[in-house]
Amino acid sequence: MKKTDILYHKDFPLSNKYDSKWILDNSMGPNVLWLTEWLCEKVELKPGMKVLDLGCGKAISSIFLAKEFNVKVWAYDLWIDPTENWNRVKEKGVEDKVFPIRGDARNMPFAEKFFDAIICIDSYIYFGTDDLYLNYLQKFVRPGGIIGIVVPGLMKEFEKDIPEHLKDFWGQDCWSWHTVDWWKKLWDRxxxxxxxxxxxxxxxxxxxxxxxxxxxxxxxxxxxxxxxALRKDAGEYVGFIRLVANKVMI
Ligand SMILES: C[S@@+](CC[C@H](N)C(=O)[O-])C[C@H]1O[C@@H](n2cnc3c(N)ncnc32)[C@H](O)[C@@H]1O
Known part of the structure; x- marks a missing residue:
């Protein structure tokens, strides 16, 4: 993409390689390639690793991971038809590396300790706030393997009610947005x-x-x-949070 392209961004050289229309058509939240690239700055992916892209939506993050890091990706999602995702995978020529599957994050068909890494972009807020979820998820990663998520979230807690400027923005599904400290505590403890x-x-x-x-x-x-609403907020409350952790060696 050219520097004048609407999605060009100097901080995301890998994402800049992909066509804007493709990204705009297939991101289900804010640019999933930017968020994946940001996450992967801190996730050490090596060729051949087995990666679960949990809540992959239209699987363009999965395609990106396969192309940029030469990993094998299980593209797992609840709402999106895996045949649609498979067609996108084939169009991009990574059918030997990306495997689309439909399913629920709370009931996964994988073997325990199967994955080297699990990544989750803009989806963890739909199931991962459950106090007990990390214990379920970590079973599918090998000891020492990686779990990395990016979620939209709060830069600070609301003082009282929803701030006036966010009232029209804040839907019921935003109640799972939290601060980085909140997420850190949820996992750390x-x-x-x-x-x-x-x-x-x-x-x-x-x-x-x-x-x-x-x-x-x-x-x-x-x-x-x-x-x-976002212009008024200017990052006072709204932003993105990244967590990367290794499963303990037990
Ligand atoms: C906002 S979209 C993000 C999709 C994609 N990661 C992206 O950024 O374009 C949230 C995704 O979470 C998935 N999701 C929600 N609940 C889920 C669940 N219980 N199990 C698996 N996926 C789920 C949906 O299918 C949806 O594709």
Whole structure:
């Protein structure tokens, strides 16, 4: 993509290799390639590793992982038809590396200790706030393996009610948005993983705004009013959170 492209961003050289229209058509939240690239800065992926892309949506993060890191990816999602994902995989020529499957994150068909890494982009908020979920998930990673997530979240807790400028933005499904400290505590206290990274994306809200502007430009912004709220927020509350941990060696 050229520097003048609507999705070009200097911080995401790997994502810049992919066509904007393809990314805009197939991201189910804010640019899934930016978020995956940010996560992978802290996830050491080596060729041939077995990776679960949990809640992969339209599987473009899975395709990206296969192409950029030469890993094998199980593209697992509940809402999206795996045949649709398989067609996208074949179009991009990675059918020997990406395997789409439909299923629920709470009832997975995999062998215990099968994966070297589990990544989850913009999906963990749909099931991972359950206090008991990490214990379920970690069973599918080998000891020492990696669990890495990126979620939209809060840069600080609301003082009281939903802030006025976020009232139209904040849907019922936002109640699983939390702060980085909240997530860190949720994982840390279990003793099941050793947390390597727990941080926020600098300028995360600006990236969210850039994404919404790109959707506006092509006339495909499902919630145009979000842009007004995000501009007012300017990162006071809204942003992205990253957690990367290794399963303890037991
Ligand atoms: C906002 S979309 C993000 C998809 C993709 N990662 C992306 O960023 O484009 C959330 C995804 O979570 C998946 N999801 C929600 N609940 C799930 C569950 N219980 N098990 C598996 N996937 C789930 C949905 O199928 C959906 O594709």
């Amino acid at each position: 279990t003793g099941l993983v050793e947390i390597k990274v727990a941080d926020t994306l600098s300028n995360g809200c600006n990236l969210y705004i850039k994404w919404k502007e790109a959707q506006d430009t092509i006339g495909k912004n499902p919630w145009p009013d979000d842009l007004i």
